[in-house]
Amino acid sequence: MSMIDYDARPVTPQVVLVGHRASSVGYSIRDFLSRNGVPYEWVDVEDTARVANVLTEGDTDVDRLPLCVLPNGTRIAPATVEDVAAGLGMLSDPMLSEYDVAIVGAGPAGLAASVYAASEGLRAVAIEAVAPGGQAGTTSMIENYLGFPQGISGSELATRATAQAKRFGTELLLARRLADVTRDGPGYVAHLSDGTAVRSRSMLVASGVDWRRLEVPGIDELLGSGVYYGAGPSEAVTCSGCRVAIVGGGNSAGQAVIRFSRYAANVTLLVRGGSLEASMSHYLISQIKELGNVEVRTNTEVIGLESDARLRALTISTGGTVARLPAEALFVCIGGVPRTQGAANVGVALDGAGYVRTGGELAAAAGALGDWSLSRQPLPLETNLPGLFAAGDVRSGSIKRCAAAIGEGSMSIALVHQRLAEVGGE
């Protein structure tokens, strides 16, 4: 570690997390802390010397891991994401009884909407299940976003956008998922996973996508124990010297390859298609070609996993030829499925793939308008429910790019204004 690194360390005690390397709960907490920009120290419980060094009192009860020690000395064992978030003061209740707009999801679309909503005087609240930034927030370096000729990391973009949204006054409700949406007159109530209810005169669904699951036997048991969906920024350093495999042919997979190549002994990119050109941005393909410890295998699928307490190897098939690929970590980046579960019951129209229909697409799709009661047509980005909008990756027909999501989130607020004027009292 260089002297500059010491200058970058906080001087006050930070979060300490002690647990088993293969613990999926431990991974969830590391992922949450990392994506929320909370510094922490991870200590493997088997590293007894480090455990003794960081814990000043008591033994580590191996049945109550992971153990989390907060900066104020409070110990949480066994720790959960919710308990850690609460202990760090990251959980807050809605401050208002009603908002002008509730924004579900604080990825690029949601954060853009948060900034514009509050900067234009709307009472805005953003609801985020894990961390601001969404999928873009975990991207190691976005090089083609306008205004950043040297690129900007996803985490920096997320950090700046969150600070911007907060500066204008948008509330941020973290670590809670949207469980349900109900109608409340012309407005809506968002029901969150912890029972919190958020009432708003309009709503923007910007909940993005969940990672598409890889259909391989035994994979679910290894989640967090060597298998991860997405780029797993919290795992970059812990993969130092490891053999890493990444599945996917899109930009997310490409970004993950570049990130992990800096730490891993080697990285193998497994692509089902015949080439990367059809699915990955050219600049990423060029960068990957220059990496000496990266191998790209096309026409390849994962068909099995070897493990003990954690992942040890993959069974892969390349054009029918089966081989064994040793790997300590597998990152799955094979696209997304729209995250719409929380809004399912309220009757939002979805397309055949589960994405939220909006605007002109509603009129074009037979029956999609449902019980639309207004004389006007749905506004762009408006769903079949008046005053309920969608933006970003969750929206049917959207361009799945960070800049497009930001654009949609930004423009959604102008449409929210129109809706609020329509119902009066703006």
Added chain:
Amino acid sequence: MAGASSSGGPSKEATAEFSPPANREHILEVADALERNGITCTVVDTPEEAREAVLSILPVGAEVYNNTSRTLEVVGIAEDIERSGQYQPLRPRLYQMDREMQRREMRQLSASPDWVVGSVHAVTEEGSLLFASASGSQLGPIASGAGHVVLVVGAQKIVSDFDAGLRRIYDYCFPLEDLRARQAYGVPSGVNNVLVINKAVAPGRTTVILVAVPLGF
């Protein structure tokens, strides 16, 4: 001049010369000298008053980098900045950044914070400030990169002139800092970079809070 390597801390002679605090009259004279050099100076009597003075200067929500400083830790400012939730502290943000992928962003972020809060190694009777740094990364912001500079200075850091200031750095501060670095990081420190501020040309940019008791090294 001593300081090339060190173990065991400063000599008795250096400690006798550089650890006692200046008296109040002396402190007020130095405050006047700093003001003549364009450096805003506030004199307080206790660490608690110093802490209040810093908090009264830092705007809520400000982006702040707190330098590695025993003074700031003792006064409690480091904790206020990093953990109160009132500011945007840069140290925690830098700490969780990816050193491989975000090295450029880290460099840019640490080079020009809106506010930097730290201390000095010596302040002369003529109103000059002396700083030393092993990495140098904390000197650039103080000299020009940061938007605003706030320095909390214990009264033991007042010296007669520039030569005495350098001796304070090499013979007293460096041995103490070297011991601290070896204990905290396992690596030695070094008087690798030295900054001297004789005059502040940007009005209102630099503030010194002189405390009438010894603080830090």
